[in-house]
């Protein structure tokens with residue numbers, strides 16, 4: 602469970618020479634009743650892990666696509682509590698690691714210790730908290746550690762080298778390399794300096810490095826994966842799922858993980 606499960610799932614992909622692909626989905630978008638079905642579908646498409654977003658009223662790091670998905674989920678009555686309950690009641694049917702992405706506030710409201718305990722019990726393997734700076738993370742890291750939940754850190758392109766080195770050292774499960782200066786949202790290309798940023802993070806990190814923000818097609822996934830271990834795709838996946846374009850989700854995941862040999 603937990604850290605070990607996440608580590609193993611990612612290492613397996615790396616060993617079999619595939620790129621890692623971790624889709625982000627918004628819990629409760631389309632109703633909590635279809636969450637299990639969506640997780641199973643993504644698992645079957647060959648994803649290595651799922652980043653599961655908890656909807657929040659003030660999602661400062663998110664662009665329009667994920668903001669709108671969050672509003673739909675909140676309107677459906679989705680809360681951290683009922684997401685954890687759903688994960689708990691369906692955990693036997695799932696093998697793919699789950700990483701929860703939530704802003705800090707819902708955890709504070711829930712209670713830090715109780716959150717770590719209930720999340721572990723629900724089969725949550727890792728967590729990402731984008732609005733919790735490194736200087737404040739001691740409020741939660743001991744509880745996560747007690748319950749064996751991997752605490753994934755986010756690296757930003759604007760951070761100085763020493764900070765990136767420290768974040769890489771602390772990160773558990775994988776290191777999330779934010780690949781744009783801005784909010785989440787599908788883009789068709791990245792700045793050219795992203796590649797050297799990823800190369801640097803690979804040097805600093807003992808855990809896999811995954812690039813996220815702005816990835817929306819297989820070409821970008823391949824380009825970025827040459828400089829790290831794989832990608833996280835949010836907005837594009839959220840949009841395709843919302844529109845019921847499951848075939849395209851499948852093609853995006855499958856087409857991104859398979860490394861083509863160039864002659």
Ligand SMILES: O=P(O)(O)OC[C@@H](O)[C@@H](O)c1c[nH]c2ccccc12
Pocket residue numbers: 625652654662663667702731784785786787788813814815816833834835836837
């Ligand atoms: O949507 P994009 O551009 O594909 O980016 C990934 C992203 O959605 C997901 O990882 C995420 C959604 N909300 C976040 C907030 C902070 C950090 C990361 C996230």
